[in-house]
Amino acid sequence: MLLLQIDTAFIIEKILLITVILLGSLGIAMYLTWAERKVAAVMQDRIGPARAGIFGLLQPLADGGKLFFKEEIIPDRSTRTLFILGPALAMLTALMTSAVVPWGPDITLDNGSVISLQVADISIGILFIFGVVSLGVYGVMLGGWASNNKFSLLSSIRAASQAISYELAMGLSLVAVLMMTGSLSLREIVEQQHGFWDGYFTWNFFKQPLGFLIFLICAFAELNRAPFDLPECESELNMGYHQEYSSMKLGFYLFAEYINLFVSSAVIITLFFGGYNFPFMDKVAGAASPIVFSLICVLIFLTKIICCILFFMFIRWTLPRFRYDQLMRLGWKSLIPLALFNMVVTGAAILWIFK
Amino acid sequence: MSTYEILFWFLTVMALSCALGVILSRNPVNSVLFLIATFFAISGHYVLMNAQFLAIVNIIVYAGAIMVLFLFVIMLMNLNADTEPQKNRLVQFAGVISGGALFLVVLAALRTSSVNMLEQSPTDIGLIKNLGKTLFTQFVLPFEISSVLFLSAMIGAVVIGKKEEATTTPNP
Incomplete structure (x- = not known):
């Protein structure tokens, strides 16, 4: 049946890639829960998880098993379909963003065929990420509302207003980067940051330090991580939007958060720290075969992502939580004007200095 | 049928049925969710017309921002199916007549105009x-x-x- 006239080999290649990326991000998210506890333990001078396996390395499996075997509770007065839809949406949107991230350079095989290490190179890559991020809030909102619990509702409203407020500054801070690269495709943005030193620093971080700072702060807020974890601040709202959830539905919410952390670190690295590029990459490319070179690039990319995640964790266990009005004031009155200023300065520089 | 046509009919059926769902569902939260699904179907149509920018902006602005605010208001008002006020006969009657008149006008306008088939090879203007x-x-x-x-x-x-x-x- 030739209904869909698409090359079968192409479909198989993409399905394989998608499977690897999904399993990879799930596995990494699993070990991020372990890493978070270990980092917290180190920073608070404790040992952390140590019972399951060496260094507690089997702890994520034990946690997952516990969540699976817990009793599934759906509150009596909740809206049943939306209650189930909430965590599903949270997970879906968390996983969708990874589709446009370029994980490595194209591999050109000996017979001339090219294997791309990116699921979809669409010309509007960054806007796709924004679209998915702006949909991410539905999982939290629906879950919180459907639980029929005042704390959950308050928390989901907080989450939504926080996400909407910080999306604006995030978009504005990126406009400056886009003005410099002149493209919305993530692959092209990465390729423009080729290598490390090309008479000047090629990575966007060195060209747009202010934009990076704004983007980073907004990423913290979008991820609902400390110091902006107002939606789940336990001293005011008990547990937040997932108060009524139990078993694997709760697991989905917690897990989606770590997948989001991984994917947004990947996006930050792609946009500002050169993605899979590294110093002296041309010499390595000359010495190694294409497949080995691509693997090295992917490994470098993952290393950078892990450094970024560790930074996120250090911040979480260092800074105290903001108050809600402080959060809003920072978003609307500091970050948005700052991002606009950055945009104007970048525009002026492009127009008059780097013609 | 080509891929294009299959996608076109799928998206059309989805858009129409979700739009019907918006006005037929009793729970306002469900209405909002149906409206979001409608926006997605329309964005799919934009992609089919090779207008990727329009498609993604439609999702970001409508589904991502405006509908969140709608949901916000509806959640805070706590509207439920059983608290929906019952309209009286006169209002219902007026609604039917005005809706019917609008339908008639649209029908008359569509009858005289010539409906062009959508071009199979879309332009690049939407990029x-x-x-x-x-x-x-x-x-x-x-x-x-x-x-x-x-x-x-x-x-x-x-x-x-x-x-x-x-x-x-x-x-x-």
Whole structure:
């Protein structure tokens, strides 16, 4: 049946890639829960998880098993379909963003065929990420509302207003980067940051330090991580939007958060720290075969992502939580004007200095 | 049937059935969710027409921002199916007549106009580069005027949202 006239080999290649990326991000998210506890333990001078396996390395499996075997509770007065839809949406949107991230350079095989290490190179890559991020809030909102619990509702409203407020500054801070690269495709943005030193620093971080700072702060807020974890601040709202959830539905919410952390670190690295590029990459490319070179690039990319995640964790266990009005004031009155200023300065520089 | 046609019919059926769901479901939260699904179907149509920028902006602005605010308001008002007020006969009757009149007008307009088939090979005008160039050369005046309109709407919202200055000084 030739209904869909698409090359079968192409479909198989993409399905394989998608499977690897999904399993990879799930596995990494699993070990991020372990890493978070270990980092917290180190920073608070404790040992952390140590019972399951060496260094507690089997702890994520034990946690997952516990969540699976817990009793599934759906509150009596909740809206049943939306209650189930909430965590599903949270997970879906968390996983969708990874589709446009370029994980490595194209591999050109000996017979001339090219294997791309990116699921979809669409010309509007960054806007796709924004679209998915702006949909991410539905999982939290629906879950919180459907639980029929005042704390959950308050928390989901907080989450939504926080996400909407910080999306604006995030978009504005990126406009400056886009003005410099002149493209919305993530692959092209990465390729423009080729290598490390090309008479000047090629990575966007060195060209747009202010934009990076704004983007980073907004990423913290979008991820609902400390110091902006107002939606789940336990001293005011008990547990937040997932108060009524139990078993694997709760697991989905917690897990989606770590997948989001991984994917947004990947996006930050792609946009500002050169993605899979590294110093002296041309010499390595000359010495190694294409497949080995691509693997090295992917490994470098993952290393950078892990450094970024560790930074996120250090911040979480260092800074105290903001108050809600402080959060809003920072978003609307500091970050948005700052991002606009950055945009104007970048525009002026492009127009008059780097013609 | 080609891939294009299959996708077209799938998206059309999805858009129409979700739009029906918006007005037929009793729970306002479900209505909002159906509306979001409708926006997704329409975005799919934009992609089919090779207007990727329009498609993603439609999702970001409508599904991602405006519908979140709708949901916000509906959640805070706590509207449920059983608290929906029952309209009286007269209002229902007026609604049916005005809706029917609108339907008649649309039908009459569509009957005389010639409906062109959509081109199978879409143009490149919807891609972001071409769209930007067209907007800032050929249509720069309407574009700027509409942005001024947005600015005035924003200022209006700020003025309305601002707290009323106390006209009488409160007792010390």
